[in-house]
Amino acid sequence: MFDANNRGVLELSRRPGNDICADCSARDPEWASYNIGIFLCARCAEMHRGMGSHISKVKHIRHDRWEESQVQRLCEVGNSVAKAKYEKRVPPCYRIPNEMDCDALLEEWICAKYQREEFYRMERQPFMAGHTEGYLMKRGKEDPRYYPRKFVLSEANDTLKYYVDEKKDPKSSIKVSEINVSFAPPKMEKKSSFQISFVNSAGLTRHLFVYHDDPQTAVNWYNAIRCTKLHRLQIAYPTVSQAQLVNLLTKDFIHEGWLWKTGPRPTDAYRKRWFTLDQRKLMYHEEPLSAHPKNEVFLGHEGYAIRVGVPAGVRDQKYSFTLWTPERWFYFSAEAAVDRDAWIQAISSVIETPPTPQEVSMAARMVRKRGIFSSR
Structure with missing residues (x-):
């Protein structure tokens, strides 16, 4: 039965700050922890249950019955007030996960906030x-x-x-x-x-x-x-x-996956390689867990471009695309159109933005240490 208390919780969930998950910022949360006083997405609610009801007591906004005292608690606290308390001392170097991040990062973020209260107490992490x-x-x-x-x-x-x-x-x-x-x-x-x-x-x-x-x-x-x-x-x-x-701290790779790559000569064969786009560094490997890349290319800004297809005279495999760099042109082929488009979008997002001074310094070190990139 959808009574006045349920309607009250639903109304609270629509207020600014409560309309996103308190832990991962996913929109339109449908769960709430009534003792902590926050609104949660289904994924984070499950992680709250994993901590035990002595830490967090979770209910569904629509499907569970709500007591007046529980609604009052949510009204008194809410996501913004809870964040000010439980995230008060989050250090700038700490990676705060979002809804796209893996379970381990998100689960530890939740446990650190509410179970161990790492960012609320004075003790140093x-x-x-x-x-x-x-x-x-x-x-x-x-x-x-x-x-x-x-x-x-x-x-x-x-x-x-x-x-x-x-x-x-x-x-x-x-x-x-x-x-x-x-x-x-x-x-x-x-x-x-x-x-x-x-x-x-x-x-x-x-x-x-x-x-x-x-x-x-x-x-x-x-x-x-x-x-x-x-x-x-x-x-x-x-x-x-x-x-x-x-913004220069550790980051997950922008994109990874299998591609076929051919050399600069029209007679060169396509070879399957595992590619990793690590910010401005594009690497390709024999296998996903290879200890070394076969080669790496720094992706700058001026003189770099990427397009669907390959030039005339280059053997065209299905779902091909070309990467232009000042040193040479690279020809690739993906397994499907969706994979090709994802790679083009990922690389375009990098080369359309001018590099930072720190990234320019990294490029200089790469060139100094490795010389002109080989055609492997």
């Missing part, structure tokens, strides 16, 4: 300590199995190191300010995983694939890397605003 160490499961460079490896993150030294044998020197020492981390890429098929990409001492991009069975540990590592990177960028670029530097 562990990922902001400036030093993190522990074990992560790392995929072998040539071996597809995962092995426990000790990782040490140091803000003071701007390094992320990992060890195969703790009694020996680190297997690798990575400069944190120059790495990117993509959280839980679908190709890894693991909930609490991330891919670390960096340029190694040989001038080659290297990918590390790691995970942890505990989502909280994985998310803390991820945000610790983000916090370290922000602080190091603030040292390197003291005149750049914090908001601009936050």
Whole structure:
């Protein structure tokens, strides 16, 4: 029965601030936590249930019966007031998830807010300590199995190191300010995983694939890397605003998937490659979890373009498109029109925007370390 209390809850859900999910900002939430006093989407409501009713008591706005005291609680609090409380001390380096993000990030965000109250209490979050160490499961460079490896993150030294044998020197020492981390890429098929990409001492991009069975540990590592990177960028670029530097922190890849690529000669055959668009860096690999790309191309602004089809004289496979760069033209073919259009849209969004000074600096390092891009 849809009584006065139900109508009251429905009216409250339409007020500004309550008309989006309190945790992921999805529009038109249909659930509410009446003890916390917030409105939620179905996905976040399920995660609230997972914390237990001693933390969050959830009801459907339309289908459940509401008591007057519960409606009054929602009226007194609401999403805006709750956010001011539970998100009061969210550090700028913390990645706040949205409705498009993976379950692990969103679930840990919800637990951090309401179960552990990390952003409400004065205690400093562990990922902001400036030093993190522990074990992560790392995929072998040539071996597809995962092995426990000790990782040490140091803000003071701007390094992320990992060890195969703790009694020996680190297997690798990575400069944190120059790495990117993509959280839980679908190709890894693991909930609490991330891919670390960096340029190694040989001038080659290297990918590390790691995970942890505990989502909280994985998310803390991820945000610790983000916090370290922000602080190091603030040292390197003291005149750049914090908001601009936050935009340079770790980001998930813009787009990934299989494409066929051919060389510059008309007789070159098409070869299937796994492509990754990592902001302004387009890489292609033998396999999705390859440790190194076969090649990478920096996507600038002037002199770059992308179009459907290939020029006359180039073998045309179905769903082809061409990428123009100052160094050469690249010819690709997708599995379907929707895939081709998605790649064109993703690459266009990059090359239509002028690069930032930090991105120009990255391009200069790539060219200096690797020279003119090869045609592999």
